[in-house]
Amino acid sequence: MEAVVERAYGRNKIHPQKFALWVACGGILMMFAAFTSAIIVRQAAGNWLEFRLPDIFYYNTIVILLSSISLHSSYLAFRRGNTSLYRGMLALTFVLGAAFIALQYQGWQKLTAIGIELTTNPSGSFIYVISGVHAAHILGGLGALSLALLHAYLLPHKVTPARKLRFELTLTYWHFVDFLWLYLLFFFTMLY
Amino acid sequence: MANTAIKPVVTEEDLLIEEYGYDDHFHEHHHGDKYQSNFITTYIFSQDHKIIAKQFLITGMFWALIGALMSLVFRLQLGFPEENLAWLRPVLGKWITINDAGMGTLAPEFYYALVTMHGTILVFFVLTAGLSGTFSNLLIPLQVGARDMASPFLNMLSYWFFFLAGVIMFLSLFLSTGPFAGGWTAYPPLSALPQASSGSGAGMTMWILSLVFFVVSVLLGGINYITTVLNLRTKGMSMWRLPLTIWAFFVTAILGLLSFPVLVSGFLLLMFDRSLGTSFYLSEIFIGGQALDHVGGSPILYQHLFWFLGHPEVYIIILPAMGLVSEVLSVHSRKPIFGYRAMVYSILAIGFLSFIVWAHHMFMSGVNPFISNFFVVFTLIIAVPSAVKVFNWIATLYGGNIRFNAASLFAIGFVSMFISGGLTGIFLGNSAIDIQLHDTYFVVAHFHIVMGVAAFFGMFAGIYNWFPKMYGRFMNETLGKLHFWGTLIGAYAVFWPMHYLGMAGVPRRYYRFDSFEAFGQFSAMNQFITIAAIVTFAFQMIFVVNFFYSIWKGKKMTVRNPWGANTLEWTTPIHPGHGNWPGKLPAVQRWAYDYGKDGKEFIPQIKPMDEGETEAH
Numbered sequence: 001m002e003a004v005v006e007r008a009y010g011r012n013k014i015h016p017q018k019f020a021l022w023v024a025c026g027g028i029l030m031m032f033a034a035f036t037s038a039i040i041v042r043q044a045a046g047n048w049l050e051f052r053l054p055d056i057f058y059y060n061t062i063v064i065l066l067s068s069i070s071l072h073s074s075y076l077a078f079r080r081g082n083t084s085l086y087r088g089m090l091a092l093t094f095v096l097g098a099a100f101i102a103l104q105y106q107g108w109q110k111l112t113a114i115g116i117e118l119t120t121n122p123s124g125s126f127i128y129v130i131s132g133v134h135a136a137h138i139l140g141g142l143g144a145l146s147l148a149l150l151h152a153y154l155l156p157h158k159v160t161p162a163r164k165l166r167f168e169l170t171l172t173y174w175h176f177v178d179f180l181w182l183y184l185l186f187f188f189t190m191l192y
Numbered sequence: 193m194a195n196t197a198i199k200p201v202v203t204e205e206d207l208l209i210e211e212y213g214y215d216d217h218f219h220e221h222h223h224g225d226k227y228q229s230n231f232i233t234t235y236i237f238s239q240d241h242k243i244i245a246k247q248f249l250i251t252g253m254f255w256a257l258i259g260a261l262m263s264l265v266f267r268l269q270l271g272f273p274e275e276n277l278a279w280l281r282p283v284l285g286k287w288i289t290i291n292d293a294g295m296g297t298l299a300p301e302f303y304y305a306l307v308t309m310h311g312t313i314l315v316f317f318v319l320t321a322g323l324s325g326t327f328s329n330l331l332i333p334l335q336v337g338a339r340d341m342a343s344p345f346l347n348m349l350s351y352w353f354f355f356l357a358g359v360i361m362f363l364s365l366f367l368s369t370g371p372f373a374g375g376w377t378a379y380p381p382l383s384a385l386p387q388a389s390s391g392s393g394a395g396m397t398m399w400i401l402s403l404v405f406f407v408v409s410v411l412l413g414g415i416n417y418i419t420t421v422l423n424l425r426t427k428g429m430s431m432w433r434l435p436l437t438i439w440a441f442f443v444t445a446i447l448g449l450l451s452f453p454v455l456v457s458g459f460l461l462l463m464f465d466r467s468l469g470t471s472f473y474l475s476e477i478f479i480g481g482q483a484l485d486h487v488g489g490s491p492i493l494y495q496h497l498f499w500f501l502g503h504p505e506v507y508i509i510i511l512p513a514m515g516l517v518s519e520v521l522s523v524h525s526r527k528p529i530f531g532y533r534a535m536v537y538s539i540l541a542i543g544f545l546s547f548i549v550w551a552h553h554m555f556m557s558g559v560n561p562f563i564s565n566f567f568v569v570f571t572l573i574i575a576v577p578s579a580v581k582v583f584n585w586i587a588t589l590y591g592g593n594i595r596f597n598a599a600s601l602f603a604i605g606f607v608s609m610f611i612s613g614g615l616t617g618i619f620l621g622n623s624a625i626d627i628q629l630h631d632t633y634f635v636v637a638h639f640h641i642v643m644g645v646a647a648f649f650g651m652f653a654g655i656y657n658w659f660p661k662m663y664g665r666f667m668n669e670t671l672g673k674l675h676f677w678g679t680l681i682g683a684y685a686v687f688w689p690m691h692y693l694g695m696a697g698v699p700r701r702y703y704r705f706d707s708f709e710a711f712g713q714f715s716a717m718n719q720f721i722t723i724a725a726i727v728t729f730a731f732q733m734i735f736v737v738n739f740f741y742s743i744w745k746g747k748k749m750t751v752r753n754p755w756g757a758n759t760l761e762w763t764t765p766i767h768p769g770h771g772n773w774p775g776k777l778p779a780v781q782r783w784a785y786d787y788g789k790d791g792k793e794f795i796p797q798i799k800p801m802d803e804g805e806t807e808a809h
């Protein structure tokens with residue numbers, strides 16, 4: 001059906017599905033914008049426990065940035081026809097994404113260890129909830145990546161419009177959740 | 193090709209489309225048959241935008257009836273607090289308590305539950321899903337010249353998430369502890385502490401779950417509407433040639449996309465407070481004499497997050513109605529819409545401003561009065577684009593050759609309602625006057641007239657006008673006019689007196705007033721309002737009967753374009769099949785409002801410009 005849609009609306013500069021994904025990302029961004037504004041509003045109201053964000057959240061930023069780079073190089077390799085790089089980099093991205101989740105979990109445990117539990121004070125609760133919701137979006141990305149891995153390893157390497165589109169959708173989303181983390185980290189660093 | 197076989201008559205529209213249209217090879221693929229092959233895929237899990245529109249409409253009507261019946265019950269309580277309600281026991285069960293003398297009274301908890309459910313249902317299920325869901329689905333693909341939505345599948349999901357939200361809310365009505373009862377805005381602590389009231393437990397859990405699914409529905413729909421308007425316009429359909437309906441639906445979808453996610457964030461924090469012991473919104477609370485260990489939360493934070501959605505939401509409700517009214521007024525007064533570009537810019541201005549006025553709902557919540565000033569100014573500025581629109585509607589009517597039918601009467605009624613309710617908005621927008629008026633019946637009067645009734649009028653105008661496009665038959669005109677006059681007079685009779693109650697300080701959401709020295713004097717007025725509400729409800733029954741009767745027995749549509757309208761939906765066959773146009777897609781040659789130009793009564797958008805003719809706007 002995808003191919004049909006593409007032909008039917010071939011006059012468009014940007015594919016409707018890609019555009020729809022951008023629009024959806026706008027909605028997700030608003031959700032996090034609400035969270036970060038909530039921190040600001042709530043912090044201004046006082047009774048705000050100060051603490052230092054555990055370093056692990058910074059290490060994790062490197063992990064997620066690397067995963068964006070690896071996914072992008074996988075995409076380029078896919079288009080160039082370099083099968084082994086395409087598959088390898090895709091697998092690496094998946095591993096890095098999973099590692100990000102694992103390290104976030106470590107980060108939450110670190111927080112608990114320094115006495116900031118989920119219910120201690122809203123300042124800590126925000127970190128748990130917001131990074132948790134972000135992690136849920138990463139999990140969604142991992143789902144898309146698993147599908148991409150299946151395609152990469154089970155199908156012969158052919159650059160059809162449908163597969164290219166699917167890859168580009170995954171790529172856009174993954175870059176987006178990566179950017180989202182940078183945005184959140186910026187707030188966490190500024191406010192904590 | 194099944195679709196062409198249905199329509200053997202060749203009309204002028206067909207010839208124009210054949211000559212100038214855009215061939216997208218749509219019907220060569222036969223995928224229409226793939227997803228519309230049996231009853232289930234055609235009528236139930238349909239991916240066709242026209243069917244999905246009808247699903248939204250009929251589900252919305254179902255909810256409107258439930259919501260309206262609820263209001264009658266609590267109006268009976270307010271108008272006739274001493275009356276015996278035992279006869280309601282078969283329906284409401286234990287919520288009608290019967291004393292030894294056989295007197296039945298409405299349980300106070302259930303009164304609050306009814307008010308809460310009435311608000312939630314009307315605002316979200318009826319006036320958001322039932323209005324925007326119906327007409328965005330029906331008209332966006334038809335009026336921009338697209339085969340369907342950008343993603344028919346997500347569009348189908350959008351309806352079914354709405355359906356699921358409805359099922360959950362409906363089931364919550366039957367909980368033994370009752371549905372949520374803390375007001376449609378669900379402020380904490382009533383919404384955050386399961387032990388706070390009987391509806392705050394399971395009732396609130398289901399309320400929040402239902403609304404989260406509802407938001408998913410709105411977002412899936414909105415993503416589709418935006419993408420379709422921006423990407424799937426047919427050849428020649430520039431943004432400046434879009435009918436105002438489409439502009440309105442488009443901006444509505446953007447508002448929804450930017451504001452509903454914020455509500456989800458607010459709800460998520462609420463869920464953590466409810467179930468996991470966090471204190472985002474809760475602080476130093478005593479319940480039943482016991483101190484809870486929640487500290488450091490801010491209930492105001494919830495109000496910010498809620499109203500950041502809440503105010504755009506009221507425009508999500510009214511903008512589609514405005515779009516429908518603009519189109520109906522222009523078509524039936526046989527005149528171009530006055531100030532098309534000004535109309536578009538006011539829609540955009542209203543959309544933008546609606547994001548920076550939310551705190552006018554919080555003037556009395558303890559926000560800094562200095563900050564309130566900014567919100568006062570922005571709130572009052574919204575009156576400017578609103579007034580531009582009102583002026584343009586009246587100017588469109590002025591000197592027109594108006595056809596007074598049910599559709600146009602409701603459109604004119606909309607303008608009346610919007611003026612009446614908009615004026616009281618200016619009172620409320622001043623934070624000093626709001627000290628007296630906040631949380632009184634004045635607010636109830638304001639938003640029912642400007643939002644509730646006006647949006648219903650826009651919806652009725654749309655239904656009477658596009659019913660032939662939906663079902664290939666007309667609704668009965670006489671019944672339609674009767675419905676209009678009954679509703680117009682009835683609605684004013686219900687809501688006008690409430691202004692006086694509010695100015696006298698009568699608070700909203702109270703269970704009874706006769707026991708207050710200061711408000712007892714209004715019992716006659718409250719009785720009058722209740723009777724007016726019952727009569728107005730009876731007039732809605734005329735509409736319901738007319739609607740369903742006309743689906744099967746209404747006068748058949750014999751020509752494609754019965755109203756002599758310019759927009760593309762009237763160039764499709766009387767019963768448009770999958771893909772809307774049997775052959776090529778129509779190409780657009782002009783804007784949508786060439787009425788009475790160069791001595792011609794109307795010139796459809798598919799007609800090429802004459803030699804030397806210039807575009808009208």
Ligand code: HEM
Binds near residue numbers: 377629
């Ligand atoms: C077309 C549009 C409008 C709609 C749909 C609308 C809707 C509403 C609703 C639903 C409420 C009640 C919220 C609640 O307390 O539960 C409300 C209150 C209010 N409206 Fe409007 N309104 C509209 C136009 C206006 C205009 C034009 C103004 C000002 C110029 C205005 C100013 C206010 C204010 C200040 C309140 C808060 C009153 C209070 O709670 O004390 N509204 N409006």
Ligand SMILES: [Cu+2]
Binds near residue numbers: 502506549552553
């Ligand atoms: Cu508002």
